Amino acid sequence: MVHKIHKKGDLGFLVAIIIVILSFMLIAGTIFGFMSGAEEKEAETLCKDSVALRAAASFSAGGVEAKIAPLLCQTIDKKVSGSKEEVQQIIADKMARCWEIFGEGRYKTSVFENTNAFSGDSKCFVCSTILVEDDRNFKGEDTGVTALEFENFLRTADYPKKSMKYLDYFQYGGGPGYVIGVLTPEGIKPGRAYGIAFKAKSTSGELNPIIGTVGGTSIGVGAVSMLVFGVGTGGLGLLIAGGAALGVGLADLFQEDVTLDGIFLVDLQKDIQKEFYKSCNLVADIAGT
Amino acid sequence: MVAIKKLISYIIPLIVLILFVMFYYNPTGAFESVKNVVSDVNASLDSIIGAEEVTASKPTLPPAQQADVDKLIATMERMKSSDTKFCFDNYGGFSNLGGTTITLTYDPSRKSTFIKVLRGVGGVQEVFFKEVEGMKPCVIAGSEDVVETFNTAFLNTNSWDVKSYFLNNFIDTQHLKKEHFTPVNSIQITYKSGWDVSDGNIIRIPEFGTGTVNDVNNNLIDGGMLYTPDNEHICFFPTIPDPFGPSCDGSDKDGLDDDCLGADLTEDISITRQLKEGKLLSCG
Numbered sequence: 001m002v003h004k005i006h007k008k009g010d011l012g013f014l015v016a017i018i019i020v021i022l023s024f025m026l027i028a029g030t031i032f033g034f035m036s037g038a039e040e041k042e043a044e045t046l047c048k049d050s051v052a053l054r055a056a057a058s059f060s061a062g063g064v065e066a067k068i069a070p071l072l073c074q075t076i077d078k079k080v081s082g083s084k085e086e087v088q089q090i091i092a093d094k095m096a097r098c099w100e101i102f103g104e105g106r107y108k109t110s111v112f113e114n115t116n117a118f119s120g121d122s123k124c125f126v127c128s129t130i131l132v133e134d135d136r137n138f139k140g141e142d143t144g145v146t147a148l149e150f151e152n153f154l155r156t157a158d159y160p161k162k163s164m165k166y167l168d169y170f171q172y173g174g175g176p177g178y179v180i181g182v183l184t185p186e187g188i189k190p191g192r193a194y195g196i197a198f199k200a201k202s203t204s205g206e207l208n209p210i211i212g213t214v215g216g217t218s219i220g221v222g223a224v225s226m227l228v229f230g231v232g233t234g235g236l237g238l239l240i241a242g243g244a245a246l247g248v249g250l251a252d253l254f255q256e257d258v259t260l261d262g263i264f265l266v267d268l269q270k271d272i273q274k275e276f277y278k279s280c281n282l283v284a285d286i287a288g289t
Numbered sequence: 290m291v292a293i294k295k296l297i298s299y300i301i302p303l304i305v306l307i308l309f310v311m312f313y314y315n316p317t318g319a320f321e322s323v324k325n326v327v328s329d330v331n332a333s334l335d336s337i338i339g340a341e342e343v344t345a346s347k348p349t350l351p352p353a354q355q356a357d358v359d360k361l362i363a364t365m366e367r368m369k370s371s372d373t374k375f376c377f378d379n380y381g382g383f384s385n386l387g388g389t390t391i392t393l394t395y396d397p398s399r400k401s402t403f404i405k406v407l408r409g410v411g412g413v414q415e416v417f418f419k420e421v422e423g424m425k426p427c428v429i430a431g432s433e434d435v436v437e438t439f440n441t442a443f444l445n446t447n448s449w450d451v452k453s454y455f456l457n458n459f460i461d462t463q464h465l466k467k468e469h470f471t472p473v474n475s476i477q478i479t480y481k482s483g484w485d486v487s488d489g490n491i492i493r494i495p496e497f498g499t500g501t502v503n504d505v506n507n508n509l510i511d512g513g514m515l516y517t518p519d520n521e522h523i524c525f526f527p528t529i530p531d532p533f534g535p536s537c538d539g540s541d542k543d544g545l546d547d548d549c550l551g552a553d554l555t556e557d558i559s560i561t562r563q564l565k566e567g568k569l570l571s572c573g
């Protein structure tokens with residue numbers, strides 16, 4: 001009889017331990033999930049506030065503007081998955097958030113330059129790197145979202161936070177701006193990584209609308225242009241629909257002096273990434289990377 | 290006595306308070322003066338502290354250019370839905386496209402052409418977008434062979450019956466394949482001016498590179514003409530200024546002589562004249 005009671009007691013204790021452990025795992029998972037999301041939000045808010053403070057605390061005298069507050073921004077690494085639509089939405093949201101953080105194109109001078117006394121090359125900051133992972137609705141072996149498809153998505157999908165289309169938000173939601181995508185023929189798909197970068201306006205003062213030229217002929221890159229780059233003879237070059245190659249390199253896009261702020265979505269394929277980091281005059285984040 | 294002292298000790302401060310209030314708060318009092326000084330300082334601080342901001346508004350097309358684009362699309366749709374092959378139509382031409390760029394890009398995965406119009410700040414803002422399904426862009430240019438074959442087929446005084454026999458038996462057939470048009474993946478149309486160029490609308494074909502079409506200025510004197518061989522390809526006419534005087538005779542790889550498209554009103558083999566005389570077919 002005593003032995004049976006002990007057995008019953010042991011069983012009850014075991015059940016209680018299992019319930020406690022399961023509850024702990026559930027609660028811990030929720031908290032850590034919340035905290036990692038909170039960390040990302042915190043980093044974005046810190047960056048946005050530092051940009052706003054830097055602008056608010058800038059000092060002008062005799063046409064020269066000086067910014068003294070430091071930028072407190074870091075690149076956020078993120079893994080995403082979902083259906084084709086969901087992945088496009090997430091990437092578009094991150095691009096819009098990057099645009100919002102760096103002032104929506106509202107500041108007359110580059111947010112990165114400490115002074116406009118010496119006009120320099122426009123600089124870029126990588127807001128986030130996104131790794132697209134497999135999902136049951138969108139796998140690595142599926143056809144990716146093409147450049148034109150994503151361009152059309154930005155043109156037609158609503159950005160809920162601002163009650164306007166993504167394209168409209170980038171073009172005139174704050175100040176004037178533009179969006180350029182640098183993708184491979186594979187487009188946006190699982191197993192690939194993408195960088196979202198803010199490119200500040202050039203302070204050279206002359207309005208220069210041409211982004212990318214082929215021997216003097218503008219390739220007509222507009223406010224939203226998802227361009228496809230491929231590696232062929234002669235190296236990395238711009239492809240147009242049908243695969244015809246133009247003699248336009250990434251440097252043509254990143255080194256042009258454009259007097260608008262812009263957002264870039266860049267496929268971090270080896271050659272493109274190398275050219276991107278070489279051409280874009282990157283601003284380091286607060287971690288120094 | 291004590292009461293009077295108390296009264297005086299209340300009245301005097303009251304009077305002083307009233308005087309202070311009058312001094313500071315009357316419309317021309319000291320307080321207003323202080324406010325004016327502070328607001329002046331504040332205004333000058335506003336111009337010193339804080340980054341200057343710019344605003345943006347939704348970019349739009351001038352009404353004349355919007356009408357041109359609408360007419361171009363309507364004409365293309367009409368040509369696509371026509372039953373007539375090897376036919377011509379007229380979109381009216383473009384007014385001065387200063388500040389605006391029109392791009393046509395073919396997407397083979399959708400078998401559509403996207404028409405994008407750029408203007409706004411920096412000339413890069415998208416103001417209009419339209420997908421034309423089932424349409425492929427082309428040009429009557431790109432090589433000497435293409436232009437020569439087009440010339441042979443259409444730019445003569447023969448009746449339509451003779452031209453039709455030639456087109457159906459010698460061109461675009463398996464037996465003797467000779468192209469008389471060049472399919473392209475993208476076309477750009479804009480305006481160019483400068484001290485060293487002939488001002489006017491220009492047409493550019495990025496995949497041609499330099500040396501063909503893209504180095505000719507003011508090269509869209511097309512009389513508003515478009516051509517379709519098959520109700521799927523719709524061709525623009527890059528033009529060249531006539532080096533030999535007014536007549537339709539100077540075409541080359543950069544396009545047709547503009548006199549062939551109506552620049553010379555007396556030219557009897559121009560497309561516009563032949564359409565009027567029934568020697569060429571109209572799509573509409």
